[in-house]
Amino acid sequence: MSDFQANLNKYAELAVKVGVNVQPGQILMIDAGVESLEYVRLVVKHAYAAGAKLVKVNLSDEAITRMRYDLAPDDSFEIAPKWTAAEREELAENGGAMLAVVSNNPDLLKGVDSSRISAMQKVSGEAFSKYREYAQSNKLAWSIVAVPSAAWAAKVFPDLPENEQVPAMWEAIFKAVRVDLPDPVAAWQQHIDTLNAKAAYLNEKKYKALHYTAPGTDLTIELPKTHLWVAADSESERGTAFVANMPTEEVFTAALKTGVSGTVSSTKPLSYGGTIIDNFTLTFEKGRIVDVKAEQGEDTLKRLVEMDEGSHYIGEVALVPHKSPISESGILYYNTLFDENASNHLAIGSAYAFNIEGGTTMSREELAEAGINQSLAHVDFMIGSADMNIDGIAEDGTAEPVFRGGSWAF
Amino acid sequence: MSDFQANLNKYAELAVKVGVNVQPGQILMIDAGVESLEYVRLVVKHAYAAGAKLVKVNLSDEAITRMRYDLAPDDSFEIAPKWTAAEREELAENGGAMLAVVSNNPDLLKGVDSSRISAMQKVSGEAFSKYREYAQSNKLAWSIVAVPSAAWAAKVFPDLPENEQVPAMWEAIFKAVRVDLPDPVAAWQQHIDTLNAKAAYLNEKKYKALHYTAPGTDLTIELPKTHLWVAADSESERGTAFVANMPTEEVFTAALKTGVSGTVSSTKPLSYGGTIIDNFTLTFEKGRIVDVKAEQGEDTLKRLVEMDEGSHYIGEVALVPHKSPISESGILYYNTLFDENASNHLAIGSAYAFNIEGGTTMSREELAEAGINQSLAHVDFMIGSADMNIDGIAEDGTAEPVFRGGSWAF
Numbered sequence: 001m002s003d004f005q006a007n008l009n010k011y012a013e014l015a016v017k018v019g020v021n022v023q024p025g026q027i028l029m030i031d032a033g034v035e036s037l038e039y040v041r042l043v044v045k046h047a048y049a050a051g052a053k054l055v056k057v058n059l060s061d062e063a064i065t066r067m068r069y070d071l072a073p074d075d076s077f078e079i080a081p082k083w084t085a086a087e088r089e090e091l092a093e094n095g096g097a098m099l100a101v102v103s104n105n106p107d108l109l110k111g112v113d114s115s116r117i118s119a120m121q122k123v124s125g126e127a128f129s130k131y132r133e134y135a136q137s138n139k140l141a142w143s144i145v146a147v148p149s150a151a152w153a154a155k156v157f158p159d160l161p162e163n164e165q166v167p168a169m170w171e172a173i174f175k176a177v178r179v180d181l182p183d184p185v186a187a188w189q190q191h192i193d194t195l196n197a198k199a200a201y202l203n204e205k206k207y208k209a210l211h212y213t214a215p216g217t218d219l220t221i222e223l224p225k226t227h228l229w230v231a232a233d234s235e236s237e238r239g240t241a242f243v244a245n246m247p248t249e250e251v252f253t254a255a256l257k258t259g260v261s262g263t264v265s266s267t268k269p270l271s272y273g274g275t276i277i278d279n280f281t282l283t284f285e286k287g288r289i290v291d292v293k294a295e296q297g298e299d300t301l302k303r304l305v306e307m308d309e310g311s312h313y314i315g316e317v318a319l320v321p322h323k324s325p326i327s328e329s330g331i332l333y334y335n336t337l338f339d340e341n342a343s344n345h346l347a348i349g350s351a352y353a354f355n356i357e358g359g360t361t362m363s364r365e366e367l368a369e370a371g372i373n374q375s376l377a378h379v380d381f382m383i384g385s386a387d388m389n390i391d392g393i394a395e396d397g398t399a400e401p402v403f404r405g406g407s408w409a410f
Numbered sequence: 411m412s413d414f415q416a417n418l419n420k421y422a423e424l425a426v427k428v429g430v431n432v433q434p435g436q437i438l439m440i441d442a443g444v445e446s447l448e449y450v451r452l453v454v455k456h457a458y459a460a461g462a463k464l465v466k467v468n469l470s471d472e473a474i475t476r477m478r479y480d481l482a483p484d485d486s487f488e489i490a491p492k493w494t495a496a497e498r499e500e501l502a503e504n505g506g507a508m509l510a511v512v513s514n515n516p517d518l519l520k521g522v523d524s525s526r527i528s529a530m531q532k533v534s535g536e537a538f539s540k541y542r543e544y545a546q547s548n549k550l551a552w553s554i555v556a557v558p559s560a561a562w563a564a565k566v567f568p569d570l571p572e573n574e575q576v577p578a579m580w581e582a583i584f585k586a587v588r589v590d591l592p593d594p595v596a597a598w599q600q601h602i603d604t605l606n607a608k609a610a611y612l613n614e615k616k617y618k619a620l621h622y623t624a625p626g627t628d629l630t631i632e633l634p635k636t637h638l639w640v641a642a643d644s645e646s647e648r649g650t651a652f653v654a655n656m657p658t659e660e661v662f663t664a665a666l667k668t669g670v671s672g673t674v675s676s677t678k679p680l681s682y683g684g685t686i687i688d689n690f691t692l693t694f695e696k697g698r699i700v701d702v703k704a705e706q707g708e709d710t711l712k713r714l715v716e717m718d719e720g721s722h723y724i725g726e727v728a729l730v731p732h733k734s735p736i737s738e739s740g741i742l743y744y745n746t747l748f749d750e751n752a753s754n755h756l757a758i759g760s761a762y763a764f765n766i767e768g769g770t771t772m773s774r775e776e777l778a779e780a781g782i783n784q785s786l787a788h789v790d791f792m793i794g795s796a797d798m799n800i801d802g803i804a805e806d807g808t809a810e811p812v813f814r815g816g817s818w819a820f
Contacts, residue, residue, distance in 0.1 A: 025483075027489075034444055034447060034469065037444060037471060040471075040474070041471070041473050041474060041477070044474050044477050045477060045481070048477060048478075048481035048482055049481070051483070052482070053482065053483055053485060053486050053489070054478065054482060054486050054489055055474070055477075055478070055482075057471065057474055059444065059469040059470070059471065060469070061447060061450075061451070061467065061469065063451050064450070064451060064454050064465070064467055067451070067454050067455060067458060067465075068458075068464065068465070071455065071458035071459070072458055072462070072463065072464060072465075073435075073461070073463055075463060076463050076464050079437075079463070079464055083493050083494075083496060083497040083500075084493075086493060086496075087493040090493075
């Protein structure tokens, strides 16, 4: 077995044992692109070895996806993926697990009419709304991992010869997910403990608000009274630990829906629905986004914000030191799974129910009452930099440093 | 464009225009293996060009399928594909179209415990029973075409060097589906007319029974009073012409369920559920299979016959001259789509409702009353040879030659 094959196998095992943490008798569903087939086969093997009752793989092809956007009639984008959604709801209700293997070409939908993209996002957002609630309240174990595709690697390493792009990306991913270490499963446990210590500190502090300052950013985000900071590991309804994102470097909580004010500027491009949005600024009043400006992809960003009422507000608030391993690699991935773990970020749209006390068993009305946002959208965007300072504002109004110069201040 | 690319494109166009005959506004679903992706992309393109509203592609991978049989626990084979079945039922109810692109490795499940295979066949047969009724009564337009895979080509051309196997198979398939001709769409229309003339002759005759004789075969098959001989082209409920099998050389009807007696011997191996059944003999009394013998795969064949009550009986009766183009190629495909079109064949299990007058609008009870068989199974097996004679028995008992020396006698 070559080093690459050995790493690929360790990575598959990591997704099964740490990512979704497959349990005996469980059904595992996998979404993946055809280019990740070699990796997916290894994941299937490890999942059955862990006792999976069935591993169902949904393979997609980006060329076929793009043809729909280019060639289908307009009413194609009104068709809801209702059977796929129903199957996923059942998977969650029966305690299954869901693994997404992403390898998206960040420019897949470049040049496509943005009204088609937003129509598709909306119809699929609505179809998957129940499943998304299940996932966001950890009813099932779910995880996202990444595998290079030729198009994605070409975007990330444009200056490398073509035959070196995918290998370079594999090397970067193996490093980001700690597969280059002798015992990745143990390394992940240690990493999770480190992140949990940060979350515990912040949960002790119970700040009333965070105040962000950086070039182009002066933003205050109030936090719900019952907010909870969470890191890397989650627990499904059935009590199984899982890691929803690999890699993950973030410590995150929910924003108070109506408590966001000021202006924030993006620091990395955002790949959303197959197009790039870059160099953008959002302005908030009482939580609501009242102004949107972008040098690239402004139309797409505006359509995202206008998707529904909740997409005018912030859900998630996440802290990631600018000196995180992914950030230090200096690689811009054009993929949120990586880029959000290299930078402080916020999410437009829904908050996670588990980010407030008792949230996972609350109704939609109770979640709204607790002050957290709900939406068909949940789109993370990056705002961190070496110049960012964040203060924690205590109940009595005093300020304490949380971030200084882009890194943890405690 | 190379000759191969040009042929591949013509073949994709043929599947769209003649096979499923995609209509504007229609949804087309495609089942295909990952190895046929290049072809499938071309089909998707032609389908959108023909006005398809959506082309939904379900890609499968045989290595992942095999892992389930090898590694999953026994109760994995009790899981019904109910969402897939529901989606297909809706497709049929809304006048969609279904294209299967087959490229199966005939030995995919070699060595797998036959109880797993029959459990899977049964659970999936039950789940798809309503959809199968829809397809067998032409509620939707559906078609099956074939594309080589490395494993399948290796089985068919074991004596060729590995890099020549898939190209040889492409050449054989292009010839079998008339893609090597300058205008395949026109060639198909002419071919359909020829087959329809044979069907018209037999419908005029309205034989009471057929009597088959050949080495190892002495079989009488009575036909329902209202039987209809059908060839190549079909018409969906919405009135669209389609061709369900490409290639197709057969003229076929339904057997009278209780009217089959005697013994019949197979003349080609049967690839069923990933295993090979070869050199087998079935004995019938009053339509029922009372004895099963096979030199290879006897256990699998017995489990097939025992699937349900209807799988003990014959559904379809099909006539194909031994001198058909596929037969003359001398290639054994180990795939029923081809091998059944090189040989007279019968099908164990259900009959097609359109093979009796008014059948497509009959209830299950009415179909049973008309004397045709219903089952979860429909498995064709080949019985034709250069030594086969068939007499048509008229209502008054007189015999007329239908086949002599393996070919049409009229």
